[in-house]
Amino acid sequence: MISESTVLLVSFLWTGAYLLLSFLTLMQHKRLMEWFLQWNSQLAIAETPIDSLKQFWFFFTKRAVQICRPQPFLWRQRQLFVTLAIGSIVLFVGNLPVFFVLAILAG
Secondary structure, eight states: OOOHHHHHHHHHHHHHHHHHHHHHHHHHHHHHHHHHHHHOHHHHHHHSOSSHHHHHHHTTSHHHHHHHTTSHHHHHHHHHHHHHHHHHHHHHHHHHHHHHHHHHHHO
16 A cells, blocks of 8 residues: 555645646747747737637637748747647646545555
């Protein structure tokens, strides 16, 4: 059996990793929006929605790919953002079974 302190430590580390990755994802999105606005403010204002949640998902759209791909810097930053976002989702979803298994093993 796994001790309760081990379960708490693993839970704490896993949650901390998820929170850190989520924070990095949000910071990357903020920087990406700033670079997009600096690169072409008229296009950015026209293409990105004002609602912050829709603005977050904008960089997952085909239109964002069409806009960012010709600009190497924007494209790399968009790819980093998408990778961080997917990593956050995977870590969150992967977190659920780990907690269940640890809870069962802890008895």
